[in-house]
Amino acid sequence: QVQLVESGGGLVQAGSSLRLSCAASGRTISTYTMGWFRQAPGKEREFVAAISWSEGKTYYTDSVKGRFTIARDNAKGTVYLQMDSLKPEDTAVYFCAADPRAVVGESPGHYDYWGQGTQVTVSS
Secondary structure (H helix, E strand, O other), X not given: OOEEEEEOOEEEEOOXXXXXXXXXXXXXXXXXXXXXXXXXXXOOOEEEEEEOOOOOOEEEOHHHOOOEEEEEEOOOOEEEEEEOOOOHHHOEEEEEEEEOOOOOOOOHHHOOEEOOOEEEEEEO
């Protein structure tokens, strides 16, 4: 079992930056694919970014490319999501997810473990 706890959310103005953290416990995540998803009110949970465990290859949804950066520190068991140039449409609850398979997926169903989420609100 892997337990995930997100932190770093908050209320910011458009154009600002936030860094989300996801701390893992229970098992090492060094061989897990890690992802970030978000869910806005009334919308389905959507893929934001993912990072593979083998090569640290990163994947992003088009709407955040160039603004968000996912990174991992396996020694600390932590995954980060640096979010720059935030927009009001980035407002959502952000979730961290982990999957033990090497293949990186963009579907929520691909991931076995989830955190409780952290709220990000971007005002215009």
